[in-house]
Amino acid sequence: MLLLAIDTSTTAITTALHDGSSVVAEVTTLDARAHAEHLAPGVRAALAQAGAAPTDVTDVVVGIGPGPFTGLRVGIVTGRTFAFALGLPVRGLTSLDALAHEAWLRGRRGDLLVATDARRKEVYAATYVLDDSAATRMAGPLVSRAADLEPDVRGLPAAGRGALLYADSLPLAVEPVDVSGGALADLAARRLALAPAAPDGIRQQVEPGHGFDGLEPLYLRRPDAAPAPPSTKSTLG
Amino acid sequence: MSDEPLVLGIETSCDETGVGIVRGETLLVDTVASSVEEHARFGGVVPEVASRAHLEAMVPTIERACREAGVALRDLDAIAVTSGPGLAGALLVGVASAKALAVALDKPIYGVNHLASHVAVDIVEHGPLPEPTMAMLVSGGHSSLLLVPDITNDVRSLGATMDDAAGEAFDKVARVLGLPFPGGPHIDRAAREGNRIAIDFPRGLTTGRDLERHRFDFSFSGLKTAVARWVETRHRAGESVPVADVAASFQEAVVDVLTRKALLACKEHEVDHLLIGGGVAANSRLRALAEERCDKAGVTLRVPRPGLCTDNGAMVAALGAQMVAKGREPSDLGLPTDSSMPVTLVQA
C-alpha cells in the first residue's frame, strides 16, 4: 500500500506518502496565497523522496476542509484528478480531524478545540476528546467568530492558527498550528486499516462511512452572490 | 497520423468547464459543462458559484471527454490548460486539475493564454493559420485586434477595448431592453425582425483624432449609454420601445465598428487573412457583415463554428498541440495562474 495524502485547507500546502506502516515522505510549503503553485511540485517531490512512481500509489486521501474556499478546492481537485488518472479510490477526511490527530500523536490527551483561520474574522472550529485510543470529534465543524464560541469551549487548549490569531478569545494555544500531510496520512492509514477492502474495478469516490467523510468540500458558507466585475467575465466566450 | 501530438486541454477561466482532446490539427472531442444557468438570476457570473461548479464538473468532464474520444489518458502526449486571463478562483481549479494529470501520468504541461487559444481553435476547424494572421477576439470579456505572426510564441496587440467588451455591451443593452442574460443571442434574434438603420447610434473611436490616437482600439460604453438614454426618452414620453429596431440598430453599430477596424488593420499591416473568434463571433450579423467587407477587400475570412467560438477545452488543446508540434518547451509544474495575463504572453 502507498497512500497519498493532500491537504490545502490551511496555510500549509501539504502532501505525504504512507506505506501502511509509516509516513515515508512529506512535503509542506507555507503559503496562504499560492496553493496551486506548490501542491503539484510537492506531490512530485514527495514521490521522489519515497523513491516511488505515481503508479505505485494505491490510495488517495484529501482534506475536505473546512478551509478558505480557493485554496481548499486546489487540494480536493488535485486529489480527485490524480486518483481518476490512475484509477485509484479517493477518500475525504475533515481537515480539522488531522489537526486533532496530530495533537493526539504528540501525546496530548483530554479535551481539545481545533480552530483554524476562516478569514473574515472568523474561525472554523470543532471540539474533540483525546483518549488513549484516538481523537474523537464531539462537535463541529462550524464557522464562528472566536469570541462567539461557548465560554467553556474557548477555555480549552486550542490547536490551529485560529488560536494564534484570536488569542484574546482563545488563550490556550497548543500545537499543531497547520495541517500536516503526515498526520492526515497517518489518520487515513489507521482508518483504512479498519475499512473493508475495496471491490474490484475503478472507484472515483468511496462512500462516506468507515471513518471517511466523502469528497465534498466543507464550505460552511454560502457563496457571495455578487456578479464578477464585467471586465473579467466572458459569458459569451 | 499517430505521430501527431495527442493533447488534452482544460479551460476553466469563466463559467464553462471545458475539456477537449486534439490530435495534431484534428479535434477528437469537445466537452463542456456550463454553470451559466446558475448565474442567470444574478445577471452576471458569480465567481464563487463558478468555482464551486468547476470543482464538481472537473473530473466528470475529463472522464466524459476521454470516453467519447476513445482516448486513454496514458496515451496523451501533453496536458494544456488555460492559465489566464480569467477569474482567479475559476482558473485555479483547472490548473490544479491539469497539474494533477501531469504528475499522475508523468506528462508535460503547457499553461496557455485563453485569448491565444480562441485564435488557435480555428486550426482544428479550417487548418493551419497563415503567418501572419489578423485576429479579432470579441466576447463578454475581451475585444482585441491581434496581429499573429506565430500563434505559439508571437502574438502582438494592435488594439483593445478602452471600456466595455463587445459582449458586455450586448449584455447591458439586453438588460435595458428587458431581454434575458446572456444578452448576445437574444439581441441577435430580436434584431432579425428589426431595421438596422432605424436609429443612428454612435460609432466609438471611428473619427478624427480618436481614430488617429486609438486606431485599433474600441469603445462601447458610449454606445451603451446612448441606447439606454434613447430607450429612457421613449419611456418618459409614454411611448412603446421598438425592441427589434433598437436591437438591430445597436447591433449594427457594434459590428460596423468591429469590421471596419479589423479590415483597416488588415490593409495597413498587409495581411490577407482575418480570423474572428470569441463568443460574439457567433453573432449572425457580425458574420454577414464581415463576410461582405472581407469579400470586397480581398481578405479571406475565417470564423470557427459557434460552438468553438465560446469558451471550450478544444481551443486550449488546439494551442497545446501546436506548442508540442513546434517543439516549444513545456511550462514548469509550478506555473501560476494569472487572472490578468497579457494577450501577448502566449504561454505561462
Ligand SMILES: [Zn+2]
Ligand atoms: Zn473567452
